Amino acid sequence: MAHLILASSSPRRRELLSQLGLSFDIYSPNIDESVKLGEEVSAYVERLACAKAEAVLAQFPDAIVIAADTSLGVDGQILGKPKSKAHAFAMWQMISNRKHDVFSGVCVRTKQQISSIVVRTQVEFQNLTLKDMEDYWATVEPLGKAGGYAIQGIAARYIPSIHGSYSNVVGLPLHETVQLLTAFKALN
Template sequence: MKQSKIILASSSPRRKELFEKYHLNYSVDFVDTDEVLDENLTLFKRLENIAIQKAKPLQEKYTHHTIVAADTMVTFNQEMLGKPKDRSDAKRMLQMLSGHKQTVITGVCVIKDQHIASFSDATDILFKKLSEEEIENYLDTNEWEGKAGAYAIQGKASQFVENIDGDLENVIGLPMYKLLNYL
């Protein structure tokens, strides 16, 4: 039997890089969806639901393939820090995270043989105390654009990290160890 290809339901370059790192046979296809957060669910289940919302539109198109979708969110004091709206929003987030621990949660959906499974993973990140100059210099790079919590841990923001407790790849966008076990 021919090995089924994995359909990565994501436009994230980071997720593509992780799939390539593990030499997975995949292609990318995604449908832009309105991400609806169900406030009645835990943060973990909310993100898993968004991942399901991203994967399901591809289910009929790829009946004999495995579909993988994910959603990553930075959380701090029970507040979800999504992608910043603009530079001042990014600055607000970085000032909030400065000197504090945050939790990065990724919800993942895997659809295989029409069966839908979801799981999530969490990684704690401790930022050092950031100076105003460090924040402004980082904002000048524009690396924060389109990034949950206003930073990319695999980029220049790695210098802000004092400690990581959990899976670094989860913070980048996919908990690959858990995902490979599912696949």
């Protein structure tokens, strides 16, 4: 099998990809993650995933590179990782007592091929009280997570339903990633 590299420092992506029984290395690229003016969340996550794959392929030109990026979309806004407690609370107020979309862009790339996909999952949050937000912030789990929450962790208590891929919300839609890797003949 070809040399696989996951272009991510995310422990969640590493765990998810490991569930597939694949052997891979990790290399986390440093790219500009600024949102372009008027950019929609689906275009944003796909662009970042492809930029990460390109940056890692430049370092390892004979590899098959898997890259992903995940963000939330609410009312046309992109919600990334919280920059502060106030930022996390503002995001939680936006998703409280309603549904929002989680988008992941996945890109698989070699010297000869590039393929990408965007996966959307709808997540419903219960009404969050100020106490809920204070308690959740105190766990430190929200740090470094798109939308300021981890569905696979404590935040699951606030989520009555999802529609779509659970692994997408965690950070790497496994079914779609397998489909991309199969097309690259990276799986047996």
